[in-house]
Amino acid sequence: MQRREAIKQGFSLVGLLAASGFAYCEFAAAEPTLKLRPPAARDENEFLARCIRCGLCVEACPFDTLKLAQFKDGGIGLGTPFFKPREIPCFMCTDIPCAVKCPTGALDVEAVSSDGKLDINKARMGMAVVDDKACIAYFGLRCDACYRNCPLIDKALKLEYKHNERTGKHALLLPIVDTDVCTGCGKCEQSCITKKASITVVPREILKGEMNDNYVKGWDQSDENRIKDNDTKIKLDGKKSLKYLNGDEL
Secondary structure, three states: OOHHHHHHHHHHHHHHHHHHHHHHHHHHOOOOOOOEOOOOOHHHHHHHHOOOOOOOOHHOOOOOOOEEEOOHHHOOOOOOOEEEEOOOOOOOOOOOOHHHHHHOEEEEEHHEEOOOOOOOOHOOOOOOEEEOOOOHHHOOOOHHHHHOOOEEEOOOOOOOOOOEEOOOOOOEEEEEEEEOOOOOOOOHHHOOOOOOOOEEEEEEHHHHOOOOOOOOOOOOOHHHHHOOOOOOOOOOOHHHHHHOOOOOOO
């Protein structure tokens, strides 16, 4: 009896080690691609704390954009929803069914609402970045695929006309991303015609900087309100100034 139990335990241990090895291999082979969360996803740490891996958002997506992370997807939270825009982007559903179906608030409906109404344009899934060393528009070739496919054309993605210094002829039509407007839907990345996308959507927290509070962006009203209580006047001692100008020691 003891021998039989020992054999059973041995087989169980071998099975456990094999499963662990398989899981490790899957994790080690995980793609380094940065994945994006669904629209309305909270800050990553809070999202992971709230998400119960129920898959309701994935079921609600009518375009099969969302997937649940597996071992091979590595480093994103097993069983949590994500999407790869190069394969299937977010199609910016106006009723945002994925967020509405979330039972825990991991997808925050309030974050994609204006005046009590859903507004998909407020989504901030990521931020598009153009690689000017690979984008053929920077070589002087005419391509506006990403621009034409942007759901916020001329707002999130614009074309900038620039003189072609290399040829001295014609003009360059360069895709320029407005990071304050870009939703990170990924339609630009999917439509990019280069072998590997020359415009890529990356999670905002990786690329987005944050300015110190003591800096101002021009003298707009918000800046005026922020510094109105600060004493910005320079107080000078007239007598010391005269002594300095006359060459005397202060």
